Amino acid sequence: MESRQLQLFRAIVDHGSFTAAAEALLMTQPSLSTAVKNLEKELGTQLLIRTRSGVVLTESGQEVYHLAVQVLDQMEYAAARVKGFSSGNVGRVVMNVAPTFNWEFLPQLVRHFRTETPGVDFVLEDPDPGTTLSHLREGQADIGIVPTGDVEALRAIHPDLRFEVVTHVDLVLALPTEEPDPEKKGPIRLEEVSHLDWFIPRVRQELPGLPEILENHWRHHPETRPKRIQHVATIQTALPLVAGGAGVTLVPRSLSSLIHGVVTYREVEDAIPPLILVALWHPTRYQPPAVTRVLERILAAATPTAPTDTPDR
Template sequence: MDFRALMYFVQVADAGSITRASVNLRIAQPALTRQIHRLEQDLGSRLLIRESRGVKLTDAGRRLYDHATRILRDVERACDDIKGLAGSPIGRVVLGIPPTLCPVLTPPLFEKLRAEQPRIELKIAENFSSGLRDWLSEGRVDLAVMTGPVQGRKFGFEPLFDEEMVLVTTPGTVAAGKAVDADALASLPLVLSDGLRAHVDKFLEPFGKKATVMTSINAVETMRLMAERGLGATVLPRSVLRGEPQTGIVDLTRIGENGLYRNVIVSWLAARHLSITVQAVLDTICRVAETLRSRGIFALADRQRHRAKTTSRGNAAHRLHPDDAAP
């Protein structure tokens, strides 16, 4: 199998069009078409279906695409690793991250890498935790920030922080100065994503309660806006709302006496050697996370002067580790 033909095939699949791929690759369309035909002949399977608006993958094409992306990425990793031995880390690292944490972690991570490791190219891929685990297994991402824990020995990981999940309501919806208990939470009409609903359900289950879900929305900003306008309460990670308390538009309330937390980790495929470049990004992620954690953006605190309702009874936290992270 010709390596270049494999690369061309991935480019065509990503572009969804031979014409667009030829422009991206800066090669003539007939030459690109010949490479794809030769690949199909070598494999004895049709890989692409030509349509009026482009191409789509056949079943064989989808299987080859999965293999090809892993192969090409492994080759790229190998080249970057060897080049890094001769100097500072160099190359591309693909980081998977949940949508809720992307706005929090990505800007300071890019800033620090640009200052300390300018030869590293960081690519961000958003997904929920279950999807990120699949991407790690398939080699589509090098590292993933996601909800822990991970099961078995398939993945290596480093803990980053515990993040508090808080109730978001219009001011005055719940009693001031008190945490919301299971009865009160179950009685509120909620706007929740699928992942956040798993957190709430696990919190309510020991009390024999179920969440009153008014609607399910997998869009954090929409959930926040609906709570702000009084269309329903919601539950969101604390860091998503780091600027909200100062506005006075919403109240943030602790869930349960000791808070409801999710454990956030950075993980990688244990069987894959971490290159110098990936290790540099991993170390930077850990340092950035520690800086943010020390600033208190991942949990409510009684000493903070904002409208969030908190209590500080007890030290034990109610930590949940669902398979899916909140979006």
């Protein structure tokens, strides 16, 4: 029993007669009749009874018809899925994403694909940046989004990975509401909070970022260096500490909507360079079309001044 036989048999039943089915299939009635007779001979039972008003299914014919509907629908679904995978309309994309990207950019990306390409499923994780690098090398993630302070240094440290700039992230100062002067508004100089404890992420040799940005600033402006620096896992780890009145930190502007009331966010007068969010992936590993499509979307929405080369397939 072949799929072509099931297609012809289903067409006869759906159209109600050999004549109507033959016209719809652009076949002659004799060839259609022969196909049904061969199917009946193969199965050893009569499937259809011809009447003046059309065709009537035998009990065996009803069973074959239900089977034909199931099989042909499944085949059509499978064909559509395969075409979807090859076009990037269907697939799974595993992303390791820095929280700074989660708040500002990730919702827009997911909404776009839910609307335009609902067959693309995302697996979203937010490990620390070092783990993201490992996951990309080990094939546990397709795309990473990490912050850095020096893209060229990042490329030199990890020549096996591909990096492209997504956007620049401005930094603001997060400090307890009562510090240093709750009545003062507007930008603040870092020297004004140098007497407070500072919470910054620990230095990562594999991923230069905020610690290097601040160390460079403090080296050129020693009067702004805090009296005490405490290291935390990530920028987001510092926010609860600031909320508890333990010190201050710099955070991406996109996080300034969090923990209001006990945390105040102020612009910084000092010339602090922004963090740079980069997309990264393994250029020599096979990228399914859905992954390439997501990468292209990310880079198409990147900061206009940032390089946005098309990702390798």
